[in-house]
Amino acid sequence: MRRLRAAAARGLRRRGSVSAAPTVGGSRKGASLRGGAWDSVRLPAVHLFGDPIEIEALRGRLLAWYDKSRRDLPWRTLAAAEPDADRRAYAVWVSEIMLQQTQVATVIDYYNRWMQKWPTLQALAAASLEEVNELWSGLGYYSRGKRLQEAAKKVVSELSGRMPRTAKDLQKLLPGVGRYTAGAIASISFGQATGVVDGNVIRVLCRLRCIGADSSSLTVTDCLWNMADALVDRSRPGDFNQALMELGATVCTPKSPLCGECPVKEHCHARHRKLFAKSTLVPDVEDCGIGGCPLCPPAAEPWDSSLGVTNFPRKAVKKQPRVERTATCVLERRGRLGTPEYLIVQRPSSGLLAGLWEFPSLPLAPGLQEEQQKEVLAEHLQAWMGRPLQTQSLCFVGEVVHIFSHIHQTYAVYSLCLDGDVALDTASSPSRWVTEEEFRASAVSTAMKKVL
Ligand code: SF4
DSSP states (O other): HHHHHHHHHHHHHHTTOOOEEEGGGGOSSOOOOOOTTTTOOEGGGSSOOOOHHHHHHHHHHHHHHHHOOOOHHHHHHHHHHOOHHHHHHHHHHHHHHHHHTOOHHHHHHHHHHHHHOSHHHHHHHOOOOHHHHHHHHSSSSHHHHHHHHHHHHHHHHHHHHHHHSOOOOOOHHHTTOOOHHHHHHHHHHOOOOOOOOHHHHHHHHHHTTTOOOOOSHHHHHHHHHHHHHHHHHHOOOHHHHHHHHHHHHHHOOOOSOOOOGOOOGOHHHHHHHHHHHHOSOOOOOOOEEEEEESOOOOTTTTTOOOTGGGGOOOOOOOOOOEEEEEEEEEEEEEEEOOEEEEEEEEEEEETTTTTOEEESEOOOOOTTHHHHHHHHHHHHHHHHHSSSSOGGGGGEEEHHHHHEESEEEEEEEEEESSSSSSOOOOOSOOEEEEEEHHHHHHHHHHHHHHOO
């Protein structure tokens, strides 16, 4: 309790003070508060790390915990054992791209297969997009694989196979490599002391410093990147960044953080605040005490004591996904030995699910009833079959819903069993007949697997 009171006193002393060091957008110029507005200014010290002794202590605790508790992951093993800097950077790069929006447990198998098939940049650059899509099938966000391969081609053909060595150059020269991925590759592979900010880091830093403003706002984003750069350990930047992300993934989790086991709990303002809220000795405070603070939660969303540390971070306002309906038809014929075969066609080489294979499909205008859907679908199918099709032969099977990142997609699924062979018109779009086994090994999306 004595420690709590001391922390409270420190926090309260800081109320009303403004940092003289880190600034938004890297600028150190300007007054702290002009006419009530914050613009490229210094931020309240209570939300920042300004004490070098505290930073040193936090680094030490986090790294000691990471050395003891880190998960064995294939990309870590590869990067640690690889003496060649370009191969090491490639191994890290592939993992970082696969891990975007995807769970570690899902990525491991894909990563191992990928690295076995294409162990070097040169091997990946020589692969076809079809092969990349096949291996990526089921991992989602297919443009990631495509862009990874395009970037590998660029490194091989334009940069003599040598990966750019700094975060700035990685971001500038490689398509599909953003600020986060560039920082991760540079710090883990080349030892550059540069911070990274991903979803896990946002959560940890916002809790450590009670940042409750919209975490997607420019002010908060700039603040977090500056903080990550200031905190990163100078001698072990790659390990430090991975440790911060590992903490967010395994201890400081979104809904049930394990604060009692947290190696940096001593430095955590959200935890202090939660404990104060329970204490009758220290009055609760709604914000840091700086009027109009751009990092505190909005006044309309005050601290909710039932949420504890999960008051932070505030969720970014999510855009509602677009609602779309698509008619899709599973065309089936009897192949050799009577095995069922299905017609799949290839999507265009750009846009959503670029280059992937699917059952013949077409977007539906809103409000179309089943009979009208059959009519437009029958017309669409004629393009491949080269002969008229009776709408009665189409059988409605049901609906499949699939959520893409920005689209709420409903597939109205129809089936059609064909007698005899059909001559396909492949002029408009590539198409082929596949058995179920071949279908599953093809570059098809998860949504199409659900349809089947
Ligand atoms: Fe997260 Fe709790 Fe650790 Fe704070 S003490 S960083 S809230 S796990």
